[in-house]
Amino acid sequence: MTKVDDLYQEIILDHYKHPHGRGLREPYLAEAHHVNPTCGDEVTLRVNLADDTITDVSYEGMGCSISQASASVLHEIMVGLPVIEALARHDAFATLMAGRGEVEPDEEVLGDAVAFAGVARYPARVKCALLSWMAFKDALARAAEESIVEGSAS
């Protein structure tokens, strides 16, 4: 495999060319907007929850193939997961990305996101891969606050 195939795995190119779950949808509990200041890439991401389970992750943004594909993979992994489980997988992905290519990803946990293992070897691109994931974590934290407020009001 040449270096570039290592970065641009078929799975990544597939998600980039045919993104899953793209577009902002209602209803949603919380939204986050993240920007990568060095390149101007942006994502707006919404999460919806019901009974501590993620019922939707919808997003819109512009960016490179890595950032677009990682948002698509994020959607695929997270929808249907309990919040606790989603956070664990988020951690696993963040660890993979911080690993400089030394971390062996667990396909059981990360699904298609294992394809991003190669990205970790390109420090300049790690931020691209993490853009939507960081927005997701932010939105999830806000959604948790929202649901607590709602919960206590009812």
Place this chain on the structure above:
Amino acid sequence: MTATLPTYDVDTVRADFPILSRQVNGHPLVYLDSAATSQKPRQVLDALRAHYEGCNANVSRSVHTLGTEATEAFEGARAKVAAFIGAARPEEVVFTKNSTEAINLVAHAFSERAIDPRFRLGPGDEIVISEMEHHSNILPWQLLCERTGATLRWFGLTDDGRLDESNLDELVNERTRLVSLVHVSNILGTANDVGPIVARARQVGALVMLDGSQSVPHLPVDVAALGVDFLAFTGHKMCGPTGIGGLWGRYELLQAMPPFLGGGSMIETVTMQRSTYAQPPMKFEAGTPPIAEAVGLGAAVDYLSGIGMDAIHRHEKELAGYALDALASVPDLRVIGPRTAEGRGGTISFALGDIHPHDVGQILDTEGVQVRVGHHCARPVCVRFGVPATTRASFYLYTTTDEVDALVRGLEKVRKVFG
């Protein structure tokens, strides 16, 4: 294809730059990012080493021999830089760490309480910039306007990436205190003809500052001929080290300006109550300056002058013409900026279909081709042309047509991966 002028031997030039013989990802390095920073010739590297090995000492504060030699080398570098840009005297050149600091220095001369009326700025007064500025020539003025209540205005751009001067007389008016403009754009490559703007500024009594970060390294720049009041430039883009740049200003204006940073070396006399300041340029050079870096910049100026700024400018203009033709053959490629070699430098930004510049740059890197991708610290330009970012190839005295060919081949590969 244009033949390289017989007087310009790019291979001889390249032999002076050790880094150009290295490999990147198994390919010969194709360095097309000189607008971000230039490579350094052996002559500059040697000057740095010779300074540290031969006469390293602090400047302007000792009677000993090393101190005297270091001071002479430092002031000698100032004189070389002054001559290089056509300054009336060396004392008109203030060493800064880069262009950014030079522009901030001028911005901090303006205030509501300035003693000299030319630097008095308050509500109702206006500063004029353009939409093609580097963030370094936007932020200092935005901050200044926030401090003083003055208004920031700007020239727009035409669709082919030139300055829109159609509203010059309205934009630059009696309320204008300063026009600060980029000489050559680091993202569009556009070279601005400042003549009409200087003439209008003179009519209304406004000062003119030029951001020469991308012009001083690439073409003959003569501050007297340009007729401006201030010029900012940065050493690392002109074969010099990082950490050194300069502000040129008319001496009488530098005298009228308040100091910028306070500290050692910028004073005349100090008491616990108040102090008086040294004359320019010392007034603006608080603390130990980047001494070896200044000496390196002096060596860079010698190096560039030895080759000749006219020759360098011609070489880059030919390359720009060659590259514009070559890029026109790439399907779906849109040049963002002037599409002819006239009135532009050797910096070319483009969009390749809707493939993101990050992806373009990444694939090019696997071929050894180093281009910059992103908004190039000129985000308003990207917004103006409706792109999130661009891919930018920028040339210098050591760039060859073969390297342009390597870029074009690389772009074909990008299209294959993402097509």
